[in-house]
Amino acid sequence: MIKRTSQDIRRLxxxxxxxxxxxxxxxxxxxDLAAATGLSFATVANLTSxxxxxxxxxxxxxxxxxxxxxxxxxxxxxxRGALIGVDIAETxxxxxxxxxALEVRHSVERPLPPGDVRPADVVERLADCVEELLRxxxxxxxxxxxxxxxxxxxxxxxxxxxxxxxxxxWHEVPLRALLDERLRLPLRLDNPLRASxxxxxxxxxxxxxDDLVVLTLRAGVGAGIAIGGQLxxxxxxxxxxxxxxxxxxxxxxxxxxxxxxVEAYVSTRxxxxxxxxxxxxxxxxxxxxxxxxxxxxxxAADERDPTAIEVINRTGRHLGAAMANLVNLLNPRVVVLxxxxxxxxxxxxxxxxxxxxxxxxxxxxxxxxSLRRSAVPHNAVTRGAAAFALEGxxxxxxxxxxxxxxxxxxxxxxxxxxxxxxxxGGLRLEG
Numbered sequence: 001m002i003k004r005t006s007q008d009i010r011r012l013x014x015x016x017x018x019x020x021x022x023x024x025x026x027x028x029x030x031x032d033l034a035a036a037t038g039l040s041f042a043t044v045a046n047l048t049s050x051x052x053x054x055x056x057x058x059x060x061x062x063x064x065x066x067x068x069x070x071x072x073x074x075x076x077x078x079x080r081g082a083l084i085g086v087d088i089a090e091t092x093x094x095x096x097x098x099x100x101a102l103e104v105r106h107s108v109e110r111p112l113p114p115g116d117v118r119p120a121d122v123v124e125r126l127a128d129c130v131e132e133l134l135r136x137x138x139x140x141x142x143x144x145x146x147x148x149x150x151x152x153x154x155x156x157x158x159x160x161x162x163x164x165x166x167x168x169x170w171h172e173v174p175l176r177a178l179l180d181e182r183l184r185l186p187l188r189l190d191n192p193l194r195a196s197x198x199x200x201x202x203x204x205x206x207x208x209x210d211d212l213v214v215l216t217l218r219a220g221v222g223a224g225i226a227i228g229g230q231l232x233x234x235x236x237x238x239x240x241x242x243x244x245x246x247x248x249x250x251x252x253x254x255x256x257x258x259x260x261x262v263e264a265y266v267s268t269r270x271x272x273x274x275x276x277x278x279x280x281x282x283x284x285x286x287x288x289x290x291x292x293x294x295x296x297x298x299x300a301a302d303e304r305d306p307t308a309i310e311v312i313n314r315t316g317r318h319l320g321a322a323m324a325n326l327v328n329l330l331n332p333r334v335v336v337l338x339x340x341x342x343x344x345x346x347x348x349x350x351x352x353x354x355x356x357x358x359x360x361x362x363x364x365x366x367x368x369x370s371l372r373r374s375a376v377p378h379n380a381v382t383r384g385a386a387a388f389a390l391e392g393x394x395x396x397x398x399x400x401x402x403x404x405x406x407x408x409x410x411x412x413x414x415x416x417x418x419x420x421x422x423x424x425g426g427l428r429l430e431g
Contacts (some may be wrong), residue, residue: 027060027073081145085386095129146186146389150195188388195384197224204376209333217341221263265318320356327361338374
């Protein structure tokens with residue numbers, strides 16, 4: 001059994017306190033932080049003192065209290081330094097520079113070469129993006145507190161090794177070492193599932209629900225999992241490969257080499273294949289770019305093309321059945337759908353998915369869950385990657401002293417925490 005030290009608990013509590021500053025309020029009192037986190041006022045006072053000393057927080061005035069002294073307000077010190085979040089996708093590298101309040105200041109994108117992209121190609125494009133961000137923003141390299149990089153596939157979080165990529169023939173690529181040689185900046189690597197989940201925890205649905213599943217639907221498909229307000233990684237940091245669970249025995253060939261995977265039916269590639277199967281003579285379904293094909297599908301559905309509508313409905317049925325497995329298995333409070341596929345197909349897909357989840361999920365977990373479209377502002381993956389960079393900065397021994405790297409659910413007072421209210425009408429589809 002892994003035991004938590006006092007340093008582990010302190011570190012996790014520090015993140016829980018800091019997360020509340022990104023939940024939509026410009027300034028927060030210590031009293032409000034204690035109420036929101038379930039931590040004692042003394043613990044919150046100690047943690048915020050550390051964050052003030054590190055210049056992560058600043059004092060931001062006072063608010064009146066009921067009959068007592070005015071309460072001091074605290075806020076994130078946006079000017080403390082810069083963070084960079086990078087989303088490595090199938091066709092391009094997208095990078096954004098953030099201030100410490102995690103507001104986007106500059107964005108840049110570099111296309112990747114077609115075909116089987118080499119690690120050196122990614123390193124080169126990513127380094128170009130970082131240099132461009134620094135040049136355009138005028139931020140000195142010394143002011144960059146960290147770079148968070150989202151890499152598709154299975155990533156060894158601690159070592160920064162890309163163990164498997166769904167797009168390219170990568171195996172055990174020491175990506176962090178390659179990037180460190182070029183960038184000479186503090187680096188954190190993980191994948192889009194966990195980056196999107198952290199973004200939801202800090203900026204989206206996770207602000208009000210500690211148990212959630214975040215589904216990323218684009219060329220790759222996966223499920224990010226948060227339990228008790230903490231990211232769940234699994235023993236080898238490979239939790240969430242839901243896209244490579246079996247949906248249809250002996251079904252379609254997937255990019256991973258197996259057959260019948262969820263990803264083979266609900267990714268951009270899978271949806272384009274469904275359209276081609278149902279309309280083999282429709283030239284709109286045979287484009288070389290799967291995302292562009294799904295965009296054309298959405299336009300065709302808007303024009304009341306019956307085949308296009310059936311493709312979306314069929315995709316929703318597949319997606320809903322696969323989602324019902326997650327609802328039954330994990331019993332989340334919220335399931336968040338996001339990324340490219342949802343952005344392109346919108347409400348038609350969500351409605352079909354909602355109906356299928358309602359049909360396949362067990363009554364009790366179904367009634368407890370709500371289905372939401374991601375509301376994280378801007379790019380959830382780059383924002384989550386920037387949050388990883390912030391995590392690395394706060395883990396720095398020079399900032400707060402040595403802490404253990406173990407990851408366990410946060411220590412908190414559970415007396416105030418009750419189970420989620422179960423809606424009478426069952427699973428809810430929320431905006």
